[in-house]
Amino acid sequence: MNVFEITFAVIVGLLLGVVLLGLVTLGVLAVLPLFKAQLLDNPNDPNRIALFTAPEPGWSIIIMRESRIEHIIHGKEKDEKTIESWETFQNGFLRAYDKYAFLFGLRLVGIPGIHQVRSYDLPRSRRVEVSGKLEYQAVTKEDPSRRSNHFRTQLTPWFNEFKGVDIEGIPFDVKCATNYRLDKGMIPEVAFGVESWNTLLDQALNSVARGTLREKISLDDAIGGISQDIWKENVGNATQTDDAVQNIILDRLLSYRLKVKGKNEGKTLAEMGIIIEGFEILDFAPEELTPEELVKLRSPALARRTAQARVMEGKAEAEFQDQVLAVLAKNPGLAAINVNAEAFVKAAKAGTLDALAAGLLKKLTDK
Numbered sequence: 220m221n222v223f224e225i226t227f228a229v230i231v232g233l234l235l236g237v238v239l240l241g242l243v244t245l246g247v248l249a250v251l252p253l254f255k256a257q258l259l260d261n262p263n264d265p266n267r268i269a270l271f272t273a274p275e276p277g278w279s280i281i282i283m284r285e286s287r288i289e290h291i292i293h294g295k296e297k298d299e300k301t302i303e304s305w306e307t308f309q310n311g312f313l314r315a316y317d318k319y320a321f322l323f324g325l326r327l328v329g330i331p332g333i334h335q336v337r338s339y340d341l342p343r344s345r346r347v348e349v350s351g352k353l354e355y356q357a358v359t360k361e362d363p364s365r366r367s368n369h370f371r372t373q374l375t376p377w378f379n380e381f382k383g384v385d386i387e388g389i390p391f392d393v394k395c396a397t398n399y400r401l402d403k404g405m406i407p408e409v410a411f412g413v414e415s416w417n418t419l420l421d422q423a424l425n426s427v428a429r430g431t432l433r434e435k436i437s438l439d440d441a442i443g444g445i446s447q448d449i450w451k452e453n454v455g456n457a458t459q460t461d462d463a464v465q466n467i468i469l470d471r472l473l474s475y476r477l478k479v480k481g482k483n484e485g486k487t488l489a490e491m492g493i494i495i496e497g498f499e500i501l502d503f504a505p506e507e508l509t510p511e512e513l514v515k516l517r518s519p520a521l522a523r524r525t526a527q528a529r530v531m532e533g534k535a536e537a538e539f540q541d542q543v544l545a546v547l548a549k550n551p552g553l554a555a556i557n558v559n560a561e562a563f564v565k566a567a568k569a570g571t572l573d574a575l576a577a578g579l580l581k582k583l584t585d586k
Contacts, residue, residue: 248316252323260328262338262368271325272336277373279406281337282329289334291406292326293372337410341367341417344378370410372403374496377420381429387438392504395428397472398497405492412483412491419477420493427471428498435464441503469498 251258251270260269274280274294282289290306302321308314308329317327328334342365344357358365376396383390399420401409409416472495476485488495 249319252320252325255323255325259325260336260338260368262336262366263363265338268331269328269336270331271320272328272368273325274369277371278369279372279401279403280326280369281406281410283335283337284329284333288337288407289329293403294369336368338366338368339410339415340365341415343417344380346376346378370401370406370416372401372406374398374400377417379421379424379428381425381432384429384432384436386433386436386441386503389438389441389505391441393432393500394502394504395424396499396501397424397495398499400494400496402489402492402494409492416491416493419491420488423472423475423488427475428468431464431468431471432500435467440464441505465498465500469495472498 255271255273258268258270260272261267272280272292274292276294276296278294280292280294282292290308292306302318307317308327313327313329320327328336342358347356375398377399379395379397381393381395384393385391397420401416413419472488474487476487477483477491483491
């Protein structure tokens with residue numbers, strides 16, 4: 220075999236090897252989405268090799284290429300079957316494989332070591348059920364869901380507990396929920412415009428909500444106040460928390476402006492990509508009161524409720540009597556029947572019903 224034949228054989232062998240390697244590689248890539256549990260991005264495990272991520276509807280995920288944004292992925296609804304050109308890779312092969320992964324409900328993160336999902340620490344509270352009661356617990360650093368790899372663009376409750384809110388000299392823990400969403404078109408500003416958007420939201424809430432609660436909430440509101448005016452119909456609770464105070468806090472949140480220096484000075488939360496759509500006061504819990512002290516605080520309200528019940532009972536009886544008199548006025552013949560009927564009832568209560576029955580039977584048999 221001469222040099223030419225040897226060279227040709229080597230080239231053919233290399234080509235076959237490359238083709239075979241390519242086929243094996245394509246085969247491996249084809250089955251990788253089946254192992255998504257092992258290859259899915261986990262924000263709490265930064266050392267994990269992640270090829271895929273799975274944004275839910277209403278989530279936005281940033282794909283980073285080293286220190287810059289490659290593109291932003293948005294979670295799809297079930298009927299959304301296409302990927303927009305601006306939310307995938309510019310590289311043709313990566314773009315094609317991203318579309319392939321999308322068939323499995325996944326999105327391609329990219330090349331390990333080059334591409335990664337933007338993740339961040341997200342201190343927050345979570346609503347959990349403890350012994351049949353809902354409580355609001357802070358997510359600790361050790362919690363496996365502490366970090367986040369996405370930004371929520373659907374309406375989401377943000378739970379807060381304001382401790383030591385002074386209400387007429389008594390400190391209360393006030394639990395609240397702010398309904399917010401992050402602007403889908405401003406995800407880069409949310410992610411990089413401030414150190415952490417959640418801290419910015421908490422800062423605004425502490426600045427606005429705490430002061431407003433102290434200013435507008437009375438002790439009656441906090442302990443479940445009953446209307447002072449028990450003489451009016453359909454009064455119900457006197458607490459302002461259902462509407463007035465919540466609306467005041469919401470309005471103040473919407474107009475709140477950042478008190479910082481630099482390009483973000485004076486901006487509203489909405490201008491930073493944080494959209495507030497509602498605010499709710501969920502519960503009041505006195506910090507330092509014993510059960511006995513709380514009963515004493517509640518006793519005036521309970522006394523008013525008892526008085527209100529008595530008034531309503533008396534009013535109902537009076538209205539019934541008025542209706543009876545109106546009927547008798549139109550039908551004078553019923554008056555005697557009514558009197559006899561009442562006498563019969565009183566006799567029954569007095570225990571003389573048997574004697575009356577015997578007298579009635581004797582009268583009937585004498586006829």
